[in-house]
Amino acid sequence: xxxDTAPEGWLDDFRSEGTGENSRVGIIFVHGFTGSxxxxxxxxxxxxxxxxxxxxxxxxxxxxxxxxxxxxxWGQWPAKVIEELAWLRTRCSKVFIFGLSxxxxxxxxxxxxxxxxxxxxxxPMAHIPGIQxxxxxLIALFKKGMPSVGDDIKKPGVTEWGYDVLPTRGVIQLQKMxxxxxxNLEKATxxxxxxxxxxxxxxxxxxxxxIVSEIGTPIDQLTRVELKNSYHVxxxxxxxxxxxxxxxxxxxxxx
Numbered sequence: 001x002x003x004d005t006a007p008e009g010w011l012d013d014f015r016s017e018g019t020g021e022n023s024r025v026g027i028i029f030v031h032g033f034t035g036s037x038x039x040x041x042x043x044x045x046x047x048x049x050x051x052x053x054x055x056x057x058x059x060x061x062x063x064x065x066x067x068x069x070x071x072x073x074w075g076q077w078p079a080k081v082i083e084e085l086a087w088l089r090t091r092c093s094k095v096f097i098f099g100l101s102x103x104x105x106x107x108x109x110x111x112x113x114x115x116x117x118x119x120x121x122x123x124p125m126a127h128i129p130g131i132q133x134x135x136x137x138l139i140a141l142f143k144k145g146m147p148s149v150g151d152d153i154k155k156p157g158v159t160e161w162g163y164d165v166l167p168t169r170g171v172i173q174l175q176k177m178x179x180x181x182x183x184n185l186e187k188a189t190x191x192x193x194x195x196x197x198x199x200x201x202x203x204x205x206x207x208x209x210x211i212v213s214e215i216g217t218p219i220d221q222l223t224r225v226e227l228k229n230s231y232h233v234x235x236x237x238x239x240x241x242x243x244x245x246x247x248x249x250x251x252x253x254x255x
Contacts, residue, residue, distance in 0.1 A: 003036065003063060003064070003065075003161055003162070003163065005159075005161065006036065006038050006161035007038070010036070010037060010038040010041050010161065011036045011037060011038060011058065011062075011063035011064075011161060012037065012058055012063065013037070013055075013056070013057050013058050014037055014041065014044065014054075014055070014056040015054070015055050015056075015084075015087070016044070016048045016053065016054050017053050017091065018048070018051045018052045018053035018054070019051045020051040021051070022050055022051035022052045022053075023051055023052070023053050023091070023092075024053075024091075024092050024093045024094065025052050025053065025092055025093070025094045025095075025096070025251060025255045026052070026053040026054065026055070026088030026089075026091060026092035026094070026095045026096070027044070027047055027052055027053070027054050027055070027095070027096045027097070027098060027251070028054075028055045028056075028057065028081055028084050028085060028088065028095070028096070028097045028098065028107075029041075029043055029044045029054065029055070029056045029098050029099075029103075030057065030059070030081055030097065030098065030099040030100065030103030030104075030106050030107050031056075031058075031059065031062065031100055031101075031103050031160075032100045032101030032102045032103045032104075032125075032162075032233075033101060033102035033125075033170070033174055034062070034066070034069065034148060034149065034150050034162045034163040034165075034166060034167070034170075035062065035100070035101065035102075035103075035150060035160050035162040035233070036058070036062055036063045036160065036161050036162050037056045037057065037058050037063065038160060038161040038162075039100060039160040039161075039162070039233055039235055039236055040056050040098070040100065040103075040235060041056060042235065042236065042240065043098065043235050043240070043243065043244060043247075044056045046244045046248070047248070047251075050248070052251075053088060053091055053092055055084040055087065055088060057080050057081060057083075057084050058080075059076075059077050059080055059103075059106070060072045060076040060077065060080060061076075061167075061170060062162075062163075066145060066163035066164070066165040066167050067144065067145075067167065069163070069167040069169075069170035070144060070145075070167040070168070070169035070170050071169075072170065072173060073173055074173040074174065074176045074177035074180075075177075077102075077106045077109075077177065078106050078109040078110045078113075078177075081097065081106055081107070081110045082110055082113075082114060085097075085110065085114060085116070094117045094254070094255040095116055095117055096116060096117055096118045096119070096120065096251055096254075096255075097110060097111065097116055097118075097119055097120075098119075098120040098121075098122075098247065099119070099120075099121050099122070099124060100121075100122045100123065100124075100233070100234075100235055101122070101123055101124065101125050101202070101203065101232065101233075102125045102174060102177075103124075104121040104122065104123070104124020104125055104126075104211075105124060105125045105126060105177060105178055105181050106177070107119055107121060107124070108121075108124070108126075108181050108185065108188050108211070108215070109177060109180070109181040111188040111189075111190050112181065112184045112185070112187040112188045113187075115190075116190050117190065117191070117254055117255060118190055118191045118192070118193070118250060118251065118254045118255075119188070119190050119191070119192045119193070119217075120192075120193045120194075120195075120247045120250060121192070121193070121194045121195065121211070122194075122195045122234050122235055122243060123195065123196060123197055123200055123202070123203055123207075123208070123232050123233075123234060124194065124207060124208065124211055125178065125203055125207055126178065126181075126182055126185075126206075126207040126208075126210040126211050127178055127182060127206070127207060127210060128174075128175055128178065129204060129206060133171075133175055136168065136171050136172050136175060137172060139168055140168035140169045140171075140172060143168055144167065144168060144169070145165035145166060145167055145168060146165070146166045146168060147165075147166060148162075148163060148164045148165055148166050149166055149202050150162040150163065150164070150233075151233065152200070152201045152202045152231040152232035152233055153230075153231055153232070153233045153236055153237050154199070154229065154230055154231045154237050154238055155230075155236070155237050155238050158236050158237070160233050160236060182210065182214065185210075185211065185214040185215045185216065186214065186215070186216040187216055188215050188216050188217065189215075189216040189217055189218070190217060190221075191217060191221040191222070191250075191254050192215065192217045192221065192222045192223070193223045193225070193246065193247060193250045194208060194211065194212065194222070194223070194224050194225070195224075195225050195226075195227055195234060195239075195242075195243055195246075196208040196224065196225070196226055196227065197226075197227045197230045197231055197232060197234050197237075197239070198226055198227065198228050199230075199231055200231060200232045201231055201232060202231075202232040203232065208224070212224060223250070225242070225246060227239040227242065227243070
């Protein structure tokens with residue numbers, strides 16, 4: 001896994017204005033921790049091909065060098081998404097946010113504060129289980145980086161073009177966002193489509209279970225789908241077609 005081999009432009013912010021009747025529907029695609037916009041580009045292109053207006057933001061600290069992720073505060077991540085939300089609202093009458101992994105938590109954080117028409121989450125993050133996270137501040141004093149958790153993809157030869165190091169100070173900020181977001185999950189009430197990989201080597205199913213049980217979305221507006229042939233970065237894996245097709249149906253039903 002490395003960022004320097006990514007297709008040109010795939011690590012950067014990406015916006016595309018739609019065409020036809022679907023152009024009035026906007027979608028933001030939010031990548032995960034240590035990942036990059038590249039993990040969301042095929043999903044975004046699926047919607048641009050159908051005329052939708054899309055945004056794939058590069059979250060602060062990502063898509064450059066891993067050391068940059070040790071220099072950001074967690075509030076910068078949802079702030080970036082809110083910035084894209086404002087851009088879409090000048091063009092669209094309906095807006096959705098799609099999030100992968102930490103991008104799912106970022107999406108939920110925004111949805112707790114902003115009105116959106118629907119959420120689609122793939123293997124979203126809600127907590128870091130275990131006691132090791134309690135020692136994160138101590139670990140960060142001695143180590144700037146640890147082994148990466150990226151590229152958990154079943155399909156051979158596929159990468160998300162993320163960092164090959166886990167920035168320890170960035171993990172502290174991630175934990176802060178997780179705690180702040182979970183404390184207000186009931187404030188997120190938008191319709192929700194949530195995907196969970198049965199074989200996810202990064203996040204346990206407890207993350208999805210927490211969101212489903214604590215979010216404010218009415219039960220009749222919440223759909224859960226299990227992915228049986230993908231690992232964590234399912235947007236680039238064998239089940240990507242399932243994600244793309246079901247998310248399109250979801251958007252159509254709510255717009």
